[in-house]
Amino acid sequence: MRALHIMIVEDEPAIADSLAFAIGREGWRASHYALAGSAEAALAQAIPDLLILDIGLPDGSGLEVLKRLRHHSELPVLLLTARAEELDRVLGLELGADDYVVKPFSPREVVARVRAILKRVGSRSPAVCSSEPMFVHEETARRIYFAGTPLVLTPCEYRLLATLLARPAYVFSRAQLLDALGDVAEDSFERTIDSHIKSLRAKLRQVRVDIAPIVTHRGFGYALEPQ
Incomplete structure (x- = not known):
């Protein structure tokens, strides 16, 4: 604990x-x-x-x-x-x-x-713990649940979150995350990642305002650190 x-x-x-x-x-x-x-x-x-x-x-x-x-x-x-x-x-x-x-x-x-x-x-209180995992990823259905709630994600948001989920606590650079978007990326600018991360965070807050699992590592990139 x-x-x-x-x-x-x-x-x-x-x-x-x-x-x-x-x-x-x-x-x-x-x-x-x-x-x-x-x-x-x-x-x-x-x-x-x-x-x-x-x-x-x-x-x-x-x-x-x-x-x-x-x-x-x-x-x-x-x-x-x-x-x-x-x-x-x-x-x-x-x-x-x-x-x-x-x-x-x-x-x-x-x-x-x-x-x-x-x-x-x-x-x-966010200190209350649950035995259920915070995220559940159904890869075949391309569906991700957060705190038991299915997330409605764009293709870019889904690929970003799936990439972060695959390696919890690993800090991905913007370039790495842009590569992970593949053919669904709207453009080739690394700063577009910031926009998608912002929208992802907003959707996670709609489910749980007391948890912020996507963490910014300034100068490096982003990581998913479930609490």
């Missing part, structure tokens, strides 16, 4: 380090981002099991990050705030936060709240 992934978005290194240490002691995996922009870029590539999000960030408001996130994801979110105003806490909950902690706080308290949130959200 994989370790839970907790993403920390906090610009104060001492706080982030203490949280990461406490999370690691629980056997969970922590990732840390100091800026809203870098955190949102990471969230676009892979969804963690829970997000610990500071309200006050150097490049923007954590509340705005939360607002944008809730347009497409029910990812559990625990807010961190140094502000004492009740309005900030209430607004965070109204925007969809699952809980909040006011600074200063004990890392042990945060870990306890994380546990409580994951227990409370239950079946909607």
Whole structure:
């Protein structure tokens, strides 16, 4: 069973380090981002099991990050705030936060709240595992199922996803994926792969918003990394 992934978005290194240490002691995996922009870029590539999000960030408001996130994801979110105003806490909950902690706080308290949130959200938490495979590929029928749902794919999308499925976690270059399209490719430009990957991701999100199995490896290409 994989370790839970907790993403920390906090610009104060001492706080982030203490949280990461406490999370690691629980056997969970922590990732840390100091800026809203870098955190949102990471969230676009892979969804963690829970997000610990500071309200006050150097490049923007954590509340705005939360607002944008809730347009497409029910990812559990625990807010961190140094502000004492009740309005900030209430607004965070109204925007969809699952809980909040006011600074200063004990890392042990945060870990306890994380546990409580994951227990409370239950079946909607991406930490819940299933015995069923995430993808099922019926090669003879040229059909691919994702989380039990048949995907409606164009010929290009089907060949791309089938290629990625054939070698999970292998990073394919755009040139390799373009070759895999064969005679169904609309043109010979490698950047057309980006467009097909974008449409594939959109179709996968329609089935499960909490999982992003197609991962971008910047400067190299794409890989399928089922969670």
